[in-house]
Amino acid sequence: MEIDAAREVRTTCPYCGVGCGVLAKVAADGQVSVRGDPDHPANFGRLCSKGSALAETIDLDGRLLHPEIDGRCVRWDEALDRVASTFSQTIAEHGPDSVAFYVSGQLLTEDYYVANKLMKGFVGSANIDTNSRLCMASSVAGHRRAFGSDTVPGTYEDLELADLIVLVGSNLAWCHPVLYQRIAAAREERPEMKIVLVDPRRTMTADIADMHLAIAPDGDVALFTGLLAYLGQHNALDRAYITEHTTGFGQALFAASNLDLAGVAEATGLSEDELGRFYSLFARTEKTVTVYSQGVNQSSSGTDKVNAIINCHLATGRIGKPGAGPFSVTGQPNAMGGREVGGMANMLAAHMEIENPAHRARVRRFWNAPDIADKPGLKAVDMFKAVADGRIKALWIMATNPVDSMPDADAVEAAIKACPFVVVSDVLASTDTVRHAHVRLPATAWGEKDGTVTNSERRISRQRAFLPAPGEARPDWWIVAEVARLMGFGEGFAHATPAEIFAEHAALSAYENDGARDFDIGAYAGIDAEEYDALAPFQWPEKDGQAARSPSARFFANGNFYTPDGKARFIPIRPVAETRTDENFPLILNTGRVRDHWHTMTRTGKSPRLSQHIAEPFVEIHPADAQHFGIGDADIVRISSPRGEVLVRALVTSRQRQGSLFAPMHWTDQFAAKGRLDALTASLTDPVSGQPALKHVAVRIEKFAAKAFGFAVMRQRPVPVAATYWAVAKCRGGWRVELAFADDDIDWAGFAAALFGASPDMLAYHDRDAGQHRIAAFDGERLAGALFVAPGPVAVSRGWAAEQLEETHAGQRERFRIVAGRAGAERPDAGATVCSCFSVGANQIAAAVAAGCTTVASIGETLKAGTNCGSCRAEIRAIIEARRVQAAE
Numbered sequence: 054m055e056i057d058a059a060r061e062v063r064t065t066c067p068y069c070g071v072g073c074g075v076l077a078k079v080a081a082d083g084q085v086s087v088r089g090d091p092d093h094p095a096n097f098g099r100l101c102s103k104g105s106a107l108a109e110t111i112d113l114d115g116r117l118l119h120p121e122i123d124g125r126c127v128r129w130d131e132a133l134d135r136v137a138s139t140f141s142q143t144i145a146e147h148g149p150d151s152v153a154f155y156v157s158g159q160l161l162t163e164d165y166y167v168a169n170k171l172m173k174g175f176v177g178s179a180n181i182d183t184n185s186r187l188c189m190a191s192s193v194a195g196h197r198r199a200f201g202s203d204t205v206p207g208t209y210e211d212l213e214l215a216d217l218i219v220l221v222g223s224n225l226a227w228c229h230p231v232l233y234q235r236i237a238a239a240r241e242e243r244p245e246m247k248i249v250l251v252d253p254r255r256t257m258t259a260d261i262a263d264m265h266l267a268i269a270p271d272g273d274v275a276l277f278t279g280l281l282a283y284l285g286q287h288n289a290l291d292r293a294y295i296t297e298h299t300t301g302f303g304q305a306l307f308a309a310s311n312l313d314l315a316g317v318a319e320a321t322g323l324s325e326d327e328l329g330r331f332y333s334l335f336a337r338t339e340k341t342v343t344v345y346s347q348g349v350n351q352s353s354s355g356t357d358k359v360n361a362i363i364n365c366h367l368a369t370g371r372i373g374k375p376g377a378g379p380f381s382v383t384g385q386p387n388a389m390g391g392r393e394v395g396g397m398a399n400m401l402a403a404h405m406e407i408e409n410p411a412h413r414a415r416v417r418r419f420w421n422a423p424d425i426a427d428k429p430g431l432k433a434v435d436m437f438k439a440v441a442d443g444r445i446k447a448l449w450i451m452a453t454n455p456v457d458s459m460p461d462a463d464a465v466e467a468a469i470k471a472c473p474f475v476v477v478s479d480v481l482a483s484t485d486t487v488r489h490a491h492v493r494l495p496a497t498a499w500g501e502k503d504g505t506v507t508n509s510e511r512r513i514s515r516q517r518a519f520l521p522a523p524g525e526a527r528p529d530w531w532i533v534a535e536v537a538r539l540m541g542f543g544e545g546f547a548h549a550t551p552a553e554i555f556a557e558h559a560a561l562s563a564y565e566n567d568g569a570r571d572f573d574i575g576a577y578a579g580i581d582a583e584e585y586d587a588l589a590p591f592q593w594p595e596k597d598g599q600a601a602r603s604p605s606a607r608f609f610a611n612g613n614f615y616t617p618d619g620k621a622r623f624i625p626i627r628p629v630a631e632t633r634t635d636e637n638f639p640l641i642l643n644t645g646r647v648r649d650h651w652h653t654m655t656r657t658g659k660s661p662r663l664s665q666h667i668a669e670p671f672v673e674i675h676p677a678d679a680q681h682f683g684i685g686d687a688d689i690v691r692i693s694s695p696r697g698e699v700l701v702r703a704l705v706t707s708r709q710r711q712g713s714l715f716a717p718m719h720w721t722d723q724f725a726a727k728g729r730l731d732a733l734t735a736s737l738t739d740p741v742s743g744q745p746a747l748k749h750v751a752v753r754i755e756k757f758a759a760k761a762f763g764f765a766v767m768r769q770r771p772v773p774v775a776a777t778y779w780a781v782a783k784c785r786g787g788w789r790v791e792l793a794f795a796d797d798d799i800d801w802a803g804f805a806a807a808l809f810g811a812s813p814d815m816l817a818y819h820d821r822d823a824g825q826h827r828i829a830a831f832d833g834e835r836l837a838g839a840l841f842v843a844p845g846p847v848a849v850s851r852g853w854a855a856e857q858l859e860e861t862h863a864g865q866r867e868r869f870r871i872v873a874g875r876a877g878a879e880r881p882d883a884g885a886t887v888c889s890c891f892s893v894g895a896n897q898i899a900a901a902v903a904a905g906c907t908t909v910a911s912i913g914e915t916l917k918a919g920t921n922c923g924s925c926r927a928e929i930r931a932i933i934e935a936r937r938v939q940a941a942e
């Protein structure tokens with residue numbers, strides 16, 4: 054591929070479902086830079102910290118560049134032949150349901166389309182499921198129950214037009230930061246806009262909330278069922294909408310009226326006063342949007358939560374109107390594209406239904422397929438159970454890391470290890486999943502591949518290549534199509550470009566579609582390579598250049614649902630009280646994300662900037678619980694469930710609800726000794742959607758009795774680390790490692806040499822009585838590594854220590870300063886990184902507040918913090934507020 058150094062390439066961010074437009078540029082020296090695309094309707098030029106750091110994540114370190122069989126580099130034809138022949142043989146011997154694909158919301162739509170086509174239309178099984186099952190399957194199921202289709206009714210603009218935004222189980226500030234910024238900007242223009250946050254934790258999103266309802270885990274069904282009853286009792290219904298456009302209202306209201314306000318208070322852990330204020334605000338605010346994401350979806354009652362929310366919007370007619378509607382935001386960059394191609398086990402392509410014989414016949418006809426799956430396949434959790442018990446004998450995992458992200462992850466890992474034949478297509482040579490593959494296929498990464506993605510508001514955007522494919526990496530669609538050809542299905546997979554696949558996908562969406570299906574992009578069925586190359590972001594439905602069913606970009610303001618009678622269905626919901634804790638596992642663990650990392654860190658873990666905000670796995674615990682369990686701030690703790698355990702750092706904070714813990718899901722065996730959080734979670738799923746309940750796990754916590762703690766910086770990545778607890782993170786000059794040891798009878802000089810290499814040029818300080826050891830090794834004038842050991846959490850400034858890797862240390866004075874573990878007085882400790890873009894720490898912000906800065910804007914003027922991507926503004930405001938409270942005490 055020719056690189057045009059002068060040209061900025063329009064592409065799309067590969068992280069969350071906001072789907073921001075990115076302008077990427079390769080300079081003459083090969084340096085890549087990115088900025089937000091000012092013309093993209095999702096972000097209008099904004100990017101969050103992750104998007105802003107994309108250029109730091111595209112190096113070739115750790116890339117899988119050649120096909121491998123059993124660890125041996127092979128030619129593509131040999132690898133493809135092994136995959137095709139083993140799948141064909143397995144199908145011949147054991148039937149089509151003995152094989153499976155586990156794919157990903159990180160795939161592009163074109164990749165997803167051919168994978169789904171091969172499995173459902175040509176293999177004849179629906180055993181293709183996706184990590185999107187873990188993300189938003191309950192939203193899909195809720196939409197289909199209520200609307201008859203998986204339709205997101207609203208648009209991002211509604212978030213700016215609303216007078217009330219209810220955020221349910223959604224830490225928008227960290228997980229969908231650009232949407233958070235759009236809401237924050239709209240609120241600044243219209244201060245009368247109200248925001249309610251429903252979340253067990255006081256997350257950073259609470260920063261813009263007028264009301265934070267610290268709901269009990271999984272209390273959402275009761276909250277919204279109670280709201281429906283309240284709307285009925287307070288004459289806040291849109292009777293005309295209910296009558297003309299819905300069915301089942303009476304049953305839904307009857308089910309809701311079983312729960313009085315006291316019952317709702319008990320089920321939600323909220324006071325009747327809090328409930329009354331929220332219900333009254335909702336009832337009187339016509340322009341209301343309810344935004345929900347993983348806190349709703351990742352639950353054993355996720356589908357009921359979705360329908361309880363939708364019931365309230367149908368009852369008030371607040372759907373599909375400017376500034377009003379239920380709004381599911383997806384976690385993944387292409388969860389929506391996956392839904393469009395039917396990439397889940399219980400869907401067919403182009404929003405058709407696998408259970409519907411007419412739909413199956415239509416898709417088979419269109420594909421000219423020899424076969425078509427005639428029943429839903431195994432959803433993710435059941436798929437890995439079938440791998441474990443031997444029903445699935447050949448498994449192909451594409452662009453995802455189930456050993457870390459699936460619930461009951463140790464059991465999933467054991468199943469993959471025992472599977473007779475495992476293929477993994479990935480960009481990295483070493484992930485916790487790739488290491489178990491018999492065949493490894495090198496896939497192209499973001500920046501190297503071409504295709505489309507669909508964001509949470511149904512907007513389809515191009516991802517465009519601006520870098521050449523490295524080594525022998527190939528696009529996922531090409532890999533799947535080649536295997537299909539070798540399996541004897543060449544005619545159905547003769548696509549030469551992603552443009553041809555997109556055109557076929559668009560044609561299928563319009564095929565025999567008389568308006569009975571929502572997804573219709575028939576306007577693009579004849580798209581050619583040039584038009585595809587120039588394709589601007591567009592929002593479906595778009596047929597013949599105009600909206601197919603709806604007069605606007607929104608759905609359902611005037612009914613026209615995709616049910617047989619065209620009416621939406623109210624779903625009667627009855628909250629079910631559930632207790633998962635017991636005396637052995639007395640706490641509820643909630644899992645989620647942090648601001649600057651993404652999924653299993655295969656990309657963000659490469660960025661020094663992103664790795665500084667939070668550099669190790671942690672658990673948030675309420676001060677009262679911490680005291681009860683004898684845990685101090687920064688202790689290492691063991692969290693256990695009946696399935697496994699992790700070792701993480703304790704963060705004691707009153708933001709956390711008492712009785713609950715929160716820990717992030719990003720850390721893997723590549724980054725920490727024992728940080729795979731999904732080793733704790735259960736394979737308990739929602740009965741309708743099959744989505745796992747990742748946010749409500751009974752656990753216990755105990756202090757890990759560390760005899761010694763350590764912190765080290767080094768130029769080279771350390772492998773392996775001989776410590777009970779370790780967590781490694783990239784920093785600007787190399788790597789930093791947090792350490793804790795069960796034993797302190799250790800030869801520290803030997804440990805340091807193993808960590809960053811033996812050097813004749815070493816300085817050491819040992820105070821054995823105090824348990825203090827500091828060792829620095831030099832390579833010429835450069836620091837090769839430094840280790841700091843103490844009997845408690847090491848107090849050395851992390852930022853300062855990491856900076857030493859980039860500086861020269863010619864004189865003894867500078868060298869002794871490292872071993873002393875202290876920056877000079879002229880180098881105050883910046884503290885934990887808050888602003889990743891400008892590397893501004895918490896201590897610097899606190900000092901600026903003490904010096905008179907009282908607003909986020911004035912901090913920006915003084916330190917630049919918060920003036921680029923804005924993802925840290927909520928944290929800056931929290932520091933200002935904390936200082937204000939301190940000063941008042």
Ligand code: SF4
Pocket residue numbers: 066067068069070071072073096099100101102103104105229230231232
């Ligand atoms: S909000 Fe951030 S992570 Fe999400 S798409 Fe935009 S830039 Fe990417």
